[in-house]
Amino acid sequence: MSDARVLAEQQIWAAVTEGAKNQAFNCTNGDVFTWKSLWKVLCEVFDVGFVACEESDEKFDWLGMMKGKGKMWDEIVEKYELLETKIEDITCFEALNVVLNYRFQHFCSMIKSREFGFLGYADTLKSIQMWVGRLGAMKMIPRR
Template identity: 70%
Template sequence: MSDARVLAEQQIWAAVNEGAGNQAFNCTNGDVFTWKSLWKVLLRSLMLSLWAMKRMMRSLIRVAMMKGKGKVWDEIVEKYGLLGEKMEDIACFEALNVVLHLGFQHVCSMNKSRELGFLGHADTLKSSIPMWVGRMRDMKIIS
């Protein structure tokens, strides 16, 4: 996972750190993350039951089922007074489908950045997920 705050901090660091010039860096929160560990935190943050989450995930992981659901999203936006963003502007189901079906555990290292002095990090499960869900609620993207 890559929290936008860590990514921004790393980009600023790379721009002003002479040793980081003209190099590519991975950027993750710097913690160990698995999709399996995410679901309970996401459930709590979204105030969903396990049953609701399982039902939602069955729908989400099938990209074809999400095509043409823009009108359903528009109805949800209207019903709950959310920000009038189009579903395709805030979600990329094709990317989610790829991530959820990689077939192997993807691990990304921040060692190169750390060796050059970047120490930014975020705890995905304790801070990033709950904070961003809260921010999306505050911005009325979700209810």
């Protein structure tokens, strides 16, 4: 995961740091993140019950599940007086299908960035809580 603040900080650092010129750097928050750890945090943020589930080899089709749910999102927008948006303008279920159905553990290292002097980081789970709060304050998603 890459918090937008860490990404911006790294881009500025790379632009003004002579030793970073013409280098390619990964950018993540610098902690260990698994998608499995996300669901409990989201349940806490939205004040809904968490139900643990067993992992399986069967792919879950987010795109198929969300097909035709635009009307439901429109009702949520109206009920919570959110900024008028269409579900397809604020989501990408195709991308979610890809990242949540990897059949291997994906790791990304910040070692090169650190060796060159960039030390920015963020706690991913706290970052998610903060960004969800900001989206709620902006009336993009319902607040609890």
